[in-house]
Amino acid sequence: MNIETRKSHRCFDGEVLFQSHKSPTTGTDMNLSVFLPKEKPKALMVWLSGLTCTEENFMAKAGAFQFASRQGVAIICPDTSPRGTDLPGEHDDWDFGSGAGFYLDATANPWAQNYKMYSYIVDDISQFIAASNLDHLPRCISGHSMGGHGALTIGLKHPEMFQSISAFAPIVNPMEVPWGQKAFRNYLGDHEESWKAYDACQLVKSSKYNGEILIDQGLADNFLTEQLQPEAFEKACSATAVSLQVRRQKGYDHSYFFVSSFIDDHLSFHLRQLKLT
Template sequence: MELISATKSFGGWLKRYKHRSEALHCEMIFAIYLPPAAEEKSVPLLWWLSGLTCTDENFMQKAGAQRIAAELGIAIVCPDTSPRGTDLPGEHDRYDFGSGAGFYINATESPWNRHYHMYDYVTGELPALLEAHFPLNGKAAISGHSMGGHGALICALKNPGRYTSVSAFAPICNPSQCPWGESAFSGYLGKDQTNWREWDACELVKSRGSNLALMVDQGDADNFYQDGQLRPEALQAACKEAEVPLTLRMQPGYDHSYFFIASFIDDHLRYHAHHLRSA
């Protein structure tokens, strides 16, 4: 593991590392914010999964999360959003498939199935690496935005007991029923839509329920929401059917940008801090 950069922020350190991923068969970069408390003791961890076209840097630079994370004593890790440097045919042709668009699933279709195992990376390989190298106390929460909100939801739903809490900003709630998801799932998982259900939060809620309450913020001026890409109402209906608690907050006037995330990230950090303390 190679340290790329270290930047002091609110008494803690924002660090970027490069490492060889065996799950993805390529070099990967992740960012981690360690609060001041991490210099004296082990701290809990919030996973942040970013959206389409993002890298490990977007959230750390734009969300304004470090101040509250420092106050609360929470570390934050931001993985990248797809394998990098693989240069598969057509991998860089679209913003919603291939590079920057791993969807946090395990691809089964060639040629994507050699590298595109982002689910294994964020739930298996990277957690083990972090545990071995950083002062973390084993307690973790998870959140994300858009494609990363979808990733946060499915990671929590597929791993009961792994996370103390889960939240999402404008998540792709029902990818098997929206253009982004239909396109990505067809490419990564094949045409048989029964194979898509294990990677769709709405289907997972209906088939498995949830040991966690779900928290979602959605801006009503979000053009992707208005175009039917996000479908929070489908998640709301699935949670009602499965009797899973869901807090869906429609935020008037907010769009899909990081201005939206920065406006409400404090709420989410305090929400997760409460559950991390109680675990």
């Protein structure tokens, strides 16, 4: 894999890299960011960002670097969709199309050729990790909102790849909420049976993931009732062997102010799950 470093920044004696590569999966150039701690890393977190975000939001706003540098956690943050395709309707809405890939493989036209963010994370990011000489590290996955949906669904599908899962304000039941229904109908078509492959409440029923999942949800989140509904995932997990901890945080909204307040907790959680502390 040919990786281009566009810019780099020193941070807590580590390094933040903004990089690009050609993706065989999306057929486009893809951007991503990487944090490498000063000392040899002992774990790797893949972070999936939410609607309208790029590979830069988490790196600029989450405040994860001091803890990650001290504890030896490398972080990879991919972009949230292909860029530069200029498909019809791609830039019309903030919650669909560009910046809103929903971490699925589209099957409906015109999205099917490029919008394959599920395979991009599973295949291309794994190749990127190998090319960056990080493939020996135990991995965890986390994300926010749409990215929380991605972290849950990809983590539940691939416990061999990700040994720990967490999320901030995730879309847990996209088949039943407006954001998910809009994305699924456009990307996957009207056959709702195919939607189940990207719904955490459905996937948890058959997942072989045997660790705990941590979710933080702000109670002042204006998307809580209509779009997020963590109680649906709690109900789904209660019927399975998957252990779930949902922490409801009074006064916190949907922003990165919320994420930055609890990101150290999530990194600590992952290190415990990976048996590194």
